[in-house]
Amino acid sequence: MVRVPNGMGGGGVARVRLALLLAAALALSGCAGEGVFSMFGPKEPEVPQVPAGQFPSVGAPVPQVERPPVLDAQGQAKMESELEALGKQTQQKGEDAAKDVP
CATH class of the missing domain: 1.20.5 (Single alpha-helices involved in coiled-coils or other helix-helix interfaces)
Incomplete structure (x- = not known):
């Protein structure tokens, strides 16, 4: 006969396993995107769409780089x-x- 320490019977071990399984499932559900924990994340700001090539410049303007001539x-x-x-x-x-x- 196998003896379980702390007087925990087979039902107690099953409850601990079930609790750990539920805790892991709850923790992993937050990784699924729209889930339990997504409401706690930061809100995404509304950014207006800008056409390509018309982004504001933060620093100095970038000079045009001359391309090397093509081989004849x-x-x-x-x-x-x-x-x-x-x-x-x-x-x-x-x-x-x-x-x-x-």
Whole structure:
């Protein structure tokens, strides 16, 4: 026979478990959004909608940043050849390193 300490019988343990289960369910119901505890949260202020790009500036105006010029056909061909050479070089290094691994 199993003896429960503090003279708590099987019914007492069941009551404690039920109370803990109800407390956990009540606590977790607040996480579900609109629930028991949502009325205690701060009220959301009513903010007027502003069209995109028309927000007020807090600091100094942000200067326009010049974009770098786009590559012409010759510059693009040079860039492609450099990238292909770099890719071949990297692949060769990887193959050489794979050969050295036991």
